[in-house]
Amino acid sequence: MIGFYTYFKREVARFMQDALNTIAPSATSVILYIMIFGVALATRLGLVEGQSYTRFMMPGLILVSVITNSFYNPAFSILQSRLYGNIADVLSSPLATSQIALAVILAGMLRGLVVGTLISLTAWLVLGFQVQEPLFTLLYLLLASMGFAALGSIAGLWTHGWEGVNVITVFFLDPLVLLGGVFYSLEMLQSAPLLKTITEINPFTTIIGGLRAAMIGTTEISVESGLLLTGILALIFVSLALVLFHRGYHLKA
Amino acid sequence: MECAISFQNLHKTYAGHVEALKGLSLDVQRGEFMGLLGLNGAGKTTSINVIAGLVRPTSGSVLVNGFDAIKQYRLAHAQVGIAPQEEVLDSSFLNVMQILVYQAGYFGIAPREATKRADALLQEFGLWEKRKSNVVELSGGMKRRLILAKALIHDPPILILDEPTAGVDVALRHHIWERMTALNKAGKTILLTTHYLEEAEQLCKRIAILHNGGLVATGSPHELITKILPDQLEIRTDPLLKAIPEGLDKFSPHLDEDCLCLQGSLSDPQVMNALVSLVQHSYKIISVEQKRARLEDVFLQLTSTDKTRYP
Numbered sequence: 244m245i246g247f248y249t250y251f252k253r254e255v256a257r258f259m260q261d262a263l264n265t266i267a268p269s270a271t272s273v274i275l276y277i278m279i280f281g282v283a284l285a286t287r288l289g290l291v292e293g294q295s296y297t298r299f300m301m302p303g304l305i306l307v308s309v310i311t312n313s314f315y316n317p318a319f320s321i322l323q324s325r326l327y328g329n330i331a332d333v334l335s336s337p338l339a340t341s342q343i344a345l346a347v348i349l350a351g352m353l354r355g356l357v358v359g360t361l362i363s364l365t366a367w368l369v370l371g372f373q374v375q376e377p378l379f380t381l382l383y384l385l386l387a388s389m390g391f392a393a394l395g396s397i398a399g400l401w402t403h404g405w406e407g408v409n410v411i412t413v414f415f416l417d418p419l420v421l422l423g424g425v426f427y428s429l430e431m432l433q434s435a436p437l438l439k440t441i442t443e444i445n446p447f448t449t450i451i452g453g454l455r456a457a458m459i460g461t462t463e464i465s466v467e468s469g470l471l472l473t474g475i476l477a478l479i480f481v482s483l484a485l486v487l488f489h490r491g492y493h494l495k496a
Numbered sequence: 497m498e499c500a501i502s503f504q505n506l507h508k509t510y511a512g513h514v515e516a517l518k519g520l521s522l523d524v525q526r527g528e529f530m531g532l533l534g535l536n537g538a539g540k541t542t543s544i545n546v547i548a549g550l551v552r553p554t555s556g557s558v559l560v561n562g563f564d565a566i567k568q569y570r571l572a573h574a575q576v577g578i579a580p581q582e583e584v585l586d587s588s589f590l591n592v593m594q595i596l597v598y599q600a601g602y603f604g605i606a607p608r609e610a611t612k613r614a615d616a617l618l619q620e621f622g623l624w625e626k627r628k629s630n631v632v633e634l635s636g637g638m639k640r641r642l643i644l645a646k647a648l649i650h651d652p653p654i655l656i657l658d659e660p661t662a663g664v665d666v667a668l669r670h671h672i673w674e675r676m677t678a679l680n681k682a683g684k685t686i687l688l689t690t691h692y693l694e695e696a697e698q699l700c701k702r703i704a705i706l707h708n709g710g711l712v713a714t715g716s717p718h719e720l721i722t723k724i725l726p727d728q729l730e731i732r733t734d735p736l737l738k739a740i741p742e743g744l745d746k747f748s749p750h751l752d753e754d755c756l757c758l759q760g761s762l763s764d765p766q767v768m769n770a771l772v773s774l775v776q777h778s779y780k781i782i783s784v785e786q787k788r789a790r791l792e793d794v795f796l797q798l799t800s801t802d803k804t805r806y807p
């Protein structure tokens with residue numbers, strides 16, 4: 244257990260010691276969003292699903308920050324340790340491969356949740372934003388960060404260079420998130436059938452819809468269906484990560 | 497008693513179809529100081545990396561204090577401290593001190609004890625002033641010291657040192673030799689790879705020579721030398737011998753310009769008899785020189801099948 248905790252601590256220290264470069268940028272940019280949309284533009288944007296646009300957008304902003312931070316931390320950490328070769332430290336230690344995977348995933352989750360908390364606090368202080376179902380919301384963010392941290396660790400194993408992480412961002416993460424109704428609701432898309440179809444089949448739409456239901460009480464998508472899908476994805480990605488670490492995928496020659 | 501390390505018919509073919517190990521079988525006894533020698537690319541690091549969990553063998557197995565390095569890797573890893581050949585140190589954000597403390601942590605040592613051990617090792621290896629530095633600020637030799645300290649921090653019963661003295665200054669090299677000898681005396685098993693044959697000859701009680709992924713010889717330095725390149729006796733007489741005296745066939749004799757050469761030792765009675773009979777035939781024996789081959793000669797002999805390397 245000391246071994247597992249040590250590695251977890253290392254992974255957390257990696258982003259904490261460098262908080263200015265890891266935590267601060269994503270928190271800052273979202274806080275700017277909140278300022279601009281919430282304070283400057285709020286009155287000009289109408290209601291979406293009976294909510295002010297800022298309030299409607301808040302869950303999406305929080306979720307995106309949580310999952311990107313959860314994703315990038317393991318992705319970069321694993322890739323860096325592979326490139327420097329110091330991944331051998333843990334591979335040659337008595338740590339189980341599953342412990343290595345879980346320590347990395349947990350640290351990624353923590354980073355996502357730290358950023359999520361910072362943003363939620365700002366939203367509460369600046370906009371008086373409050374969450375309707377705090378427990379569901381927490382569970383939601385836990386599962387989402389778990390899934391994406393696992394996905395990040397898989398990306399860190401898969402890619403052979405820093406460009407690889409970029410490829411995943413541009414061709415997978417960005418489309419998934421941007422076409423998943425973070426900034427719009429399905430009813431806003433009546434005049435854009437193609438975008439509507441894409442949004443509908445995008446699993447991320449269900450995830451963000453469910454979170455919105457838990458946080459601000461929208462009804463387009465139920466909390467349960469979103470939670471279920473998030474949980475299933477988390478399970479799949481965590482299992483896949485465990486298998487890949489166990490096999491030593493791109494870790495052992 | 498179980499061996500400390502037992503390579504059992506180990507094969508490794510890398511993805512690019514490089515056959516690095518072709519059925520390596522080798523036992524290292526507990527408490528032994530064994531040298532693993534071989535040309536560049538012989539497969540030394542590959543066999544060590546199987547133990548380190550960095551290389552999956554194609555077939556065969558390795559037991560470490562009885563634990564299978566693949567199936568029981570957690571138990572097996574707990575038995576060994578490995579100082580890798582390559583400088584694979586964490587240069588991301590940890591300082592030298594932290595690298596050691598974390599390393600100990602991976603092996604289940606709590607921070608307080610880990611810090612104590614790290615302090616002692618940093619002092620011993622002259623890294624105390626650098627304890628707060630990042631790895632990129634260390635010189636090559638300092639990195640080697642840190643690699644050694646990392647291998648020692650969890651006080652493992654088996655040490656595997658992959659070319660620990662390469663690129664190391666004279667003072668440190670002597671320190672490493674003394675330290676290895678002391679550790680071995682204290683009961684630790686040591687497997688050492690090196691390209692400095694005098695070093696292997698001095699330190700190792702037994703030597704294994706690896707060539708093209710297989711074992712070509714094992715034995716004490718003395719055994720290897722006498723078995724593979726037996727002692728040469730050069731006997732000079734007055735007058736010069738014109739023919740090889742009888743009864744010496746088993747010593748593969750031949751006549752050189754100014755002497756008679758035999759493969760054998762003065763301690764052999766038959767050699768003595770031959771000398772006596774020379775004297776009886778009124779030859780004066782001017783000198784008898786015993787020429788002992790060096791480990792280097794043996795090594796070159798055993799690894800020279802590959803004439804294409806340096807034609």
Ligand SMILES: Nc1ncnc2c1ncn2[C@@H]1O[C@H](COP(=O)(O)OP(=O)(O)OP(=O)(O)O)[C@@H](O)[C@H]1O
Pocket residue numbers: 496510511512514515516534535536537538539540541542543581
């Ligand atoms: N990761 C790898 N992928 C492909 N081939 C490899 C890999 N590592 C080593 N090899 C090849 O395997 C063979 C054995 O290499 P190894 O590193 O075990 O040699 P060595 O005995 O340690 O040599 P040296 O004295 O140079 O350290 C070489 O032909 C090498 O090119």
Ligand SMILES: [Mg+2]
Pocket residue numbers: 540541542581658
């Ligand atoms: Mg090597």
